Amino acid sequence: MTDDTVAACGCPDFQTTRRTFLKGASAAAGAGVLTSMVGGVFTQTTFGAEAGGNVLVVLSLRGGSDGLSLVVPHGDADYARLRPTIKLPTNSLLAKDALFGLHPGFKPLEKLWLDGRFGAVQAVGMPTPDRSHFSAMEKVEDADDGSAARVGWINRLVGLSGTGVPNQAIQLGTSLAPTALIGPASAMSVYALRDIALPGGSEDPVFQRRTRNSLEAMWTGNDSLMGRAVDSTLTTTRDLAGVAGSTAGPHNGAAYPSGDDLGNALAQTARLIRADVGTQVVALDFGSWDHHENLGTVDAGDLQWMVRNMASCLAAFFTDLGTLGTRVTVVTISEFGRTARENGSQGAEHGYGNCMLLLGGGVQGGTVHGGWPGLRSAELVDGDLSVHLDYRSVLAEVIATRFPAVSVPSVFPGFQREAVGVMR
Amino acid sequence: MPPSRIASSALRHLLSRFSYGVTPTLVAEVETAGGGQAWFEQQLSPGGIPDRRAAGMRDWFPYLAYSPARLYEVNNSGEYPAWQSTMDLGRWTILRRAFSKQQLFETMVEFWSNLLHVPMYEDESWPLRISYDAAIRKHSLGTFEDLLTGAVLHGAMVCFLDNAYSTKWAVNENLGRELLELHTVGVEAAYTEKMVLNSACILTGWSVHMWDSWQSYYEPDNHWTGPVQVLGFTAANADADGRALARRFLRYLARHPSTARRIATKLAIRFVSDTPSPGLVNAVADAYLSSGTDIRATLRALHSHPDFASSVGAKVKTPAEDAIASYRLLGAEPSRPTNDSSFARAIGWQLDSLGQKPFGWTAPDGFPDVGVAWASVGRVLGSLDLHLTLAGGWYPSQDVAYPGVGARLPTLPARFDQIVDHASRQLLQRPATPRLQSACRQMLDIPADRQFARASDFGEWNMTLLLATVLNSPAHAER
Numbered sequence: 001m002t003d004d005t006v007a008a009c010g011c012p013d014f015q016t017t018r019r020t021f022l023k024g025a026s027a028a029a030g031a032g033v034l035t036s037m038v039g040g041v042f043t044q045t046t047f048g049a050e051a052g053g054n055v056l057v058v059l060s061l062r063g064g065s066d067g068l069s070l071v072v073p074h075g076d077a078d079y080a081r082l083r084p085t086i087k088l089p090t091n092s093l094l095a096k097d098a099l100f101g102l103h104p105g106f107k108p109l110e111k112l113w114l115d116g117r118f119g120a121v122q123a124v125g126m127p128t129p130d131r132s133h134f135s136a137m138e139k140v141e142d143a144d145d146g147s148a149a150r151v152g153w154i155n156r157l158v159g160l161s162g163t164g165v166p167n168q169a170i171q172l173g174t175s176l177a178p179t180a181l182i183g184p185a186s187a188m189s190v191y192a193l194r195d196i197a198l199p200g201g202s203e204d205p206v207f208q209r210r211t212r213n214s215l216e217a218m219w220t221g222n223d224s225l226m227g228r229a230v231d232s233t234l235t236t237t238r239d240l241a242g243v244a245g246s247t248a249g250p251h252n253g254a255a256y257p258s259g260d261d262l263g264n265a266l267a268q269t270a271r272l273i274r275a276d277v278g279t280q281v282v283a284l285d286f287g288s289w290d291h292h293e294n295l296g297t298v299d300a301g302d303l304q305w306m307v308r309n310m311a312s313c314l315a316a317f318f319t320d321l322g323t324l325g326t327r328v329t330v331v332t333i334s335e336f337g338r339t340a341r342e343n344g345s346q347g348a349e350h351g352y353g354n355c356m357l358l359l360g361g362g363v364q365g366g367t368v369h370g371g372w373p374g375l376r377s378a379e380l381v382d383g384d385l386s387v388h389l390d391y392r393s394v395l396a397e398v399i400a401t402r403f404p405a406v407s408v409p410s411v412f413p414g415f416q417r418e419a420v421g422v423m424r
Numbered sequence: 425m426p427p428s429r430i431a432s433s434a435l436r437h438l439l440s441r442f443s444y445g446v447t448p449t450l451v452a453e454v455e456t457a458g459g460g461q462a463w464f465e466q467q468l469s470p471g472g473i474p475d476r477r478a479a480g481m482r483d484w485f486p487y488l489a490y491s492p493a494r495l496y497e498v499n500n501s502g503e504y505p506a507w508q509s510t511m512d513l514g515r516w517t518i519l520r521r522a523f524s525k526q527q528l529f530e531t532m533v534e535f536w537s538n539l540l541h542v543p544m545y546e547d548e549s550w551p552l553r554i555s556y557d558a559a560i561r562k563h564s565l566g567t568f569e570d571l572l573t574g575a576v577l578h579g580a581m582v583c584f585l586d587n588a589y590s591t592k593w594a595v596n597e598n599l600g601r602e603l604l605e606l607h608t609v610g611v612e613a614a615y616t617e618k619m620v621l622n623s624a625c626i627l628t629g630w631s632v633h634m635w636d637s638w639q640s641y642y643e644p645d646n647h648w649t650g651p652v653q654v655l656g657f658t659a660a661n662a663d664a665d666g667r668a669l670a671r672r673f674l675r676y677l678a679r680h681p682s683t684a685r686r687i688a689t690k691l692a693i694r695f696v697s698d699t700p701s702p703g704l705v706n707a708v709a710d711a712y713l714s715s716g717t718d719i720r721a722t723l724r725a726l727h728s729h730p731d732f733a734s735s736v737g738a739k740v741k742t743p744a745e746d747a748i749a750s751y752r753l754l755g756a757e758p759s760r761p762t763n764d765s766s767f768a769r770a771i772g773w774q775l776d777s778l779g780q781k782p783f784g785w786t787a788p789d790g791f792p793d794v795g796v797a798w799a800s801v802g803r804v805l806g807s808l809d810l811h812l813t814l815a816g817g818w819y820p821s822q823d824v825a826y827p828g829v830g831a832r833l834p835t836l837p838a839r840f841d842q843i844v845d846h847a848s849r850q851l852l853q854r855p856a857t858p859r860l861q862s863a864c865r866q867m868l869d870i871p872a873d874r875q876f877a878r879a880s881d882f883g884e885w886n887m888t889l890l891l892a893t894v895l896n897s898p899a900h901a902e903r
Contacts, residue, residue, distance in 0.1 A: 196805070198805075214893050217859055217862040217863040218863045224898070225795040226804075226898065229800055232800075
C-alpha cells in the first residue's frame with residue numbers, strides 16, 4: 001500500500017482483504033481451504049471435492065471497478081455527456097453492438113468473446129446501494145441478508161456440495177484469519193504453492209524428513225483440534241509435494257505477463273486444477289480498482305493497463321488450461337460500480353450498478369446480458385447506474401448449471417433468483 | 425544434578441490463561457507474590473505492579489504520542505504513512521503483551537479490544553485508533569458500563585461504523601445495529617429491525633470533524649427526536665441534545681441480562697473453554713450483574729468456578745499467542761529499534777504474516793476466539809516456520825538479544841536426554857515426555873545417551889533444532 005492511496009481518497013480499506021468468503025464452516029463439511037498470497041493477489045482455494053469436477057474461479061475486483069469503462073455503453077447518449085474526458089471513443093471499442101462495446105484492453109480475450117466463451121452482464125449489484133467498501137464487500141461476500149452468521153456464500157457452496165468426500169481427502173483445513181495489508185516493508189509471505197511444504201522444502205529433503213518424523217513422534221494419534229490440523233498438514237504436504245515442488249511451466253505455450261501477481265496466481269491455480277486434487281472454488285482478490293482519480297482514457301491512466309493486464313492473464317490462464325478449460329468458469333465481482341459522472345480528477349467516486357464478466361465453461365458468451373436501465377438523470381440512483389439485476393441471480397445461475405448437486409437456496413437463503421441467460 | 429524446578433500443574437494452568445507465556449521468571453514472581461491466588465489478586469490491580477521496562481517501550485514509537493490531526497498530517501505529507509503509525513500501535517501492543525508485568529491487564533485489553541473491535545487500519549477511523557486504544561485501556565479492569573460508553577462514543581467507533589454521517593434526515597444504522605448485535609445484548613435478545621433503527625436514532629448527533637481536526641463533536645441539529653423504544657428502554661427523546669439520552673441508553677444496555685450472558689460467554693470462551701457450561705456462564709453473568717458490571721468481580725467469579733481449574737490445556741493458542749509466548753519463552757530481550765528490521769518493529773509484520781497482527785481483523789466482529797478457527801494447515805505451516813525462525817534467532821534478528829547456548833543447557837556434562845528434559849522444563853514447565861524425547865532424537869539425530877561436556881560441543885545449530893522441536897510440541901500448541 002502506498003501512502004498516497006490514503007491521501008488521495010482516504011479509503012484504503014478494500015486493500016485489507018475482507019475475507020468472509022471462506023472460513024470456519026467449510027472444515028466441518030469436508031472441504032478444505034488453502035490460502036496464498038502471491039504478491040498483492042490474495043488467493044483462496046478449496047479442496048475436498050471429487051476429482052474431475054467443475055471449478056469456479058471468483059475474481060474479486062477490489063476497490064469498486066468502473067463497469068462503465070469495462071463494458072462500455074457507447075450507444076447511450078448520456079455516457080459521453082457524463083464522462084467528457086474519460087469516455088472511451090466508440091471506434092476504440094471491441095466486439096461492439098449498438099449499445100455496448102468492450103474496453104480495448106480486452107484485446108487478448110476478444111477471440112474468446114467471439115467464440116462465445118466470454119460474456120458479460122450489465123447493471124448488476126446488490127438490491128440496495130452501499131457505498132462503503134467495507135460493508136459492501138462484506139455484504140457481497142456474505143450474500144445472506146438479515147443473517148448475522150457471516151458465513152459467506154462460497155462457504156455455503158463448498159459446504160453444501162454434498163460430494164461426501166471424507167476429511168482424509170485433501171484437507172487443508174480452514175484458512176488463517178486473513179489480512180492482506182501491504183506496506184513496502186511487509187514481510188507478507190503466506191503460502192505460495194511452493195510453500196505448502198514442511199520446513200526445508202524440496203531443497204533439503206533430509207531436514208524435511210526429520211521434521212516429519214519428529215512431528216509424527218509427538219502428534220500421531222493426537223485427536224485434539226491442533227492434532228488434526230497437524231495430521232492434515234503432514235498428509236497435505238506429502239500429497240501436494242508433486243504439485244508444490246514441481247517447477248513445470250505453463251502448458252500449451254501459455255504466456256502469463258512476466259512477474260505479474262495475478263498471472264502468477266492464475267498459473268498456480270492452473271497447476272492445481274491440472275493436478276486434479278479436487279479443487280472446487282478458487283477466490284482471488286485483485287485490485288485496486290478504486291479509481292478516484294486518473295482512471296484515465298484509452299491509452300493513459302490507471303484503468304487501461306489494469307484491463308490489459310487482467311485480460312492477458314485470463315487469456316494465458318485459458319490457454320494454459322487447454323481442454324481442461326471447459327471445466328473452469330471464471331466470474332468477476334466487485335463491491336460496487338462507480339459514479340456515472342466523472343469527477344474533477346479524471347476519476348469516478350463510489351457508485352452502485354456494475355458489470356460482471358464471465359468466462360469459460362458453460363458461459364453463454366459473445367454478448368452482454370441483463371437489462372439496461374440507461375444513464376438518463378431520472379434513471380440514476382443518487383447519480384449512479386441503477387441495478388437491474390441482483391448479482392446473486394448471476395452467481396445462482398453459475399452454481400445451478402455448474403454444480404447441479406448444490407441446492408441454490410441453501411447458498412443464497414431466501415433469495416428468489418431471476419433467469420439471466422448467461423449460462424447454458 | 426537435580427532437574428530444574430517447574431510450576432505445579434494448577435499454577436501453570438492459571439498462568440497460561442492470564443499471561444502470555446509461562447516463563448521461569450514469571451513462576452518465580454508468582455512465588456514471591458505468595459502463590460497463584462495472591463498473584464491473581466495482585467494482577468487485578470495493575471496500578472500497583474511496577475512495570476518500568478515495558479513502560480519505557482512506549483518511547484520507542486514517537487508517533488504514538490501524536491494527536492489524530494497530526495497523524496493525519498504526517499500521513500498526507502508523506503513523512504510517516506498511516507500503515508506505519510497504526511502498525512506502531514500494533515507493535516507496541518505486542519511488546520506490552522510480551523514484556524509487561526501487568527500480564528492479566530494485557531489479556532483484558534486484548535479481550536475488550538476484540539469485543540469492541542475497531543480495526544487498526546480502517547479508512548475512516550485510523551487516525552483515531554491510537555486514542556481509542558487508550559479509551560479501552562482506561563476501563564479494562566473497571567466497569568463494563570464505563571468501558572462501553574467510552575468506546576461506543578469514541579470518535580474511532582463513531583467513524584468506523586458510520587455514525588459520523590448519521591443524521592435525523594438520513595439515519596445510518598451501522599453503529600446502532602452493531603451496538604446491539606456485537607457490543608451488548610446480541611441477536612439472542614431478539615430485538616426488532618425497528619429497535620435497530622431506534623438504537624441508531626438515539627445515537628444521531630455524535631460525530632467527528634473527519635479529514636480535519638478529527639475532534640469529536642455533538643450536533644443537536646442532527647439528532648433525531650421523538651419517542652424511542654429498544655427492548656425495555658423507552659424515552660420521549662424530545663430534546664435535540666440527546667447526549668444524556670445516549671449515555672442512559674448505553675448504561676441500560678450494559679446492565680441488560682442478555683449483555684451479561686453474552687459477555688460471560690465470551691469471557692468463558694477466552695479463559696476457560698470453547699464450549700463453556702451453562703453453569704459457568706450463569707455464575708459469571710450473575711457476578712457481572714450483581715456487581716454493577718464490575719469487571720474484576722466478574723473475573724473473580726470466573727477464576728473461582730470449578731470449571732476453570734478443570735479446563736487444563738483446553739484452548740488452542742492463536743497464532744499471535746504462539747508468537748508472543750515464543751518471544752517470552754526464548755528469552756528475547758529487545759532494545760530500542762533503529763530500523764524496520766529491528767525486533768520491536770519487525771514483530772508487527774511477523775504477526776501479520778501469521779494472519780493475526782493486533783487489531784488486524786477487518787470486520788467489526790473481532791477475531792474468532794475458538795480453536796476451530798485457528799487449527800488449520802496454513803496455521804500449522806506458519807507455526808513450524810515461526811518456531812524454527814525464532815529458535816535460530818534468524819528473524820527478527822536486529823536490536824534483540826537472546827541467551828546463548830550455554831545459558832540454555834543444564835549443568836554439564838549432561839546426556840542428550842537430560843538436555844531435552846531441561847529445555848522442556850524451561851519452555852513448557854514440565855518434564856519431557858517420552859514422545860518429546862523421541863521427537864528430539866529424530867530431529868537432531870542424536871542418541872539419548874550421548875554426553876556433552878561443553879556448550880560448544882552441542883552447538884548453536886543443535887540448540888536451534890531442539891528449541892524449535894519443543895515449541896512444535898502439543899504442549900506449546902495449547903494453553
